[in-house]
Amino acid sequence: MSFIEQQQLKDELSSLSLFIDSNIIAIDNIALGSSHLCYKVSTLTSTYFVQIIQQRVSQQAFHSFDFLVHVYQLGIAPKPLFSDQRYFITEFIEGVNLAQHAISTDDKVDITLPSLIKLHQSSFKNLPKLDFVARINELIMAAQLTAQQKRKIHPFVRLFKENNNSLKKGLLVPCHGDVNFANVLLNSNQPKDTVPGLLIDFEYVGLAELEFDLAMFIAINDLIAGQAVENVILKIAKQYQALSPYKLQPCVDKITNYLLLCFLMNGLWYQAKAIKDSSELMSKLAIEQFEQLDCLHLLTDALVQKMR
Numbered sequence: 001m002s003f004i005e006q007q008q009l010k011d012e013l014s015s016l017s018l019f020i021d022s023n024i025i026a027i028d029n030i031a032l033g034s035s036h037l038c039y040k041v042s043t044l045t046s047t048y049f050v051q052i053i054q055q056r057v058s059q060q061a062f063h064s065f066d067f068l069v070h071v072y073q074l075g076i077a078p079k080p081l082f083s084d085q086r087y088f089i090t091e092f093i094e095g096v097n098l099a100q101h102a103i104s105t106d107d108k109v110d111i112t113l114p115s116l117i118k119l120h121q122s123s124f125k126n127l128p129k130l131d132f133v134a135r136i137n138e139l140i141m142a143a144q145l146t147a148q149q150k151r152k153i154h155p156f157v158r159l160f161k162e163n164n165n166s167l168k169k170g171l172l173v174p175c176h177g178d179v180n181f182a183n184v185l186l187n188s189n190q191p192k193d194t195v196p197g198l199l200i201d202f203e204y205v206g207l208a209e210l211e212f213d214l215a216m217f218i219a220i221n222d223l224i225a226g227q228a229v230e231n232v233i234l235k236i237a238k239q240y241q242a243l244s245p246y247k248l249q250p251c252v253d254k255i256t257n258y259l260l261l262c263f264l265m266n267g268l269w270y271q272a273k274a275i276k277d278s279s280e281l282m283s284k285l286a287i288e289q290f291e292q293l294d295c296l297h298l299l300t301d302a303l304v305q306k307m308r
Contacts, residue, residue: 001029013041013050018082018089022046031100036201040092047092049078051201053085067174068202070124076115077199078185093198098181105223109239111197112184112217117244118195120173120210127174130206132261133157139265142272152306155299156264163257170251175213177204180220211250214240215258219266219292229296233259256296263293267307 001009010024022043030038030049037052068080068090078090098108136157140150176183176199185198214236218224224232230252237250267289274282290304 001027009039013087016082016087016089018048019043041089048081049090049092051088053088053203064126067124067127067205070122071119071199071202074118074122076118076195076197077202090200093185093187095185095187095198097200098184098186098197100182101186105221105225108181108184108221109223109236111186112179112181113239113243114195115184115197115199116176116179116213116217117240119176119199120213121245122174124174125207128206129172130175130177130204130208130212132212132265133161135265136261136268139268139272142275143268144272144275149306152301152303153264153268155301156260156293156303159298160257160261160264163253163260167251167254167257170209170211170254172207173210175206175208175210176202177206177208177213177216178220179213179217209254209258210240210248211254212258212261214250215255216262216266218255219259219262219289222288222292224292224295229256229259260293260296260298263289263296267293271307 006027009027013019013027014022014024022045024041024043026040026042028040028042030040039050039052041048041050065080065083068077068083071077072079078093080088080090082089098111101108136153140153145153178201179199183199183201185200186196187198218232218236223236233252233255237252237255241247241249267286270282270286270289273279274286287304287308290307294302294304
């Protein structure tokens with residue numbers, strides 16, 4: 001960030017009620033995921049985490065300060081301090097996100113699942129029900145697909161809907177919607193009797209079956225990585241059940257079906273982001289998600305060749 005950009009940001013932040021009586025002395029960039037710009041903002045007395053809400057690829061996003069306070073009180077998220085259409089500000093947590101941490105993937109899973117379980121057991125129900133088909137349609141528009149690419153995607157959407165209708169409906173619970181390891185902070189100062197991982201970036205939170213969150217967790221963090229899909233799904237489901245106070249057993253078939261959805265949504269999201277930012281990295285990540293979808297062997301025709 002240039003000096004001029006930093007000064008502009010400082011002026012904007014200084015006008016907010018949170019900083020009206022404070023002197024901002026430092027603004028440092030934080031590398032965190034792909035969605036938003038994030039900064040560590042220091043005043044003479046406090047340090048803050050500031051997230052700038054950029055133009056969203058999808059309009060299906062939720063922003064409720066009451067909910068953010070609720071998950072803080074559950075002990076699974078940083079304390080929220082300010083929120084509006086452009087800024088989301090919390091206390092600054094001394095720690096690193098799991099995507100940057102050198103620990104094993106298994107350890108990252110062990111850190112994340114307890115927080116996810118507490119979220120799923122939350123009593124907060126004043127959330128929008130996640131509309132996956134509408135989300136796919138938005139992403140198709142944002143990804144600027146050709147007519148041929150749209151024709152290749154529609155059978156996957158139809159298969160997801162058919163499978164979803166055939167499976168027994170489960171309870172709708174608060175789901176994070178984007179449990180990327182970059183959205184889990186390892187809090188070095190967290191008390192021992194609490195969860196070690198703090199969830200951040202609740203932009204896509206909503207009510208859904210818990211299997212959706214587990215599928216997204218698997219997809220976005222590339223937990224399959226050359227392993228048999230069935231083995232990874234079963235392992236995550238068993239870990240979740242073992243850690244759940246009520247020994248709740250996730251449905252493996254539902255996770256598999258939601259995995260179809262998540263690979264498709266993630267691929268389209270990355271593709272839309274690649275177009276918006278002219279990013280080769282985002283294009284590469286999109287292809288990887290489509291390749292993972294093809295590896296599920298749900299349909300005979302491969303999708304990835306048509307999406308390049």
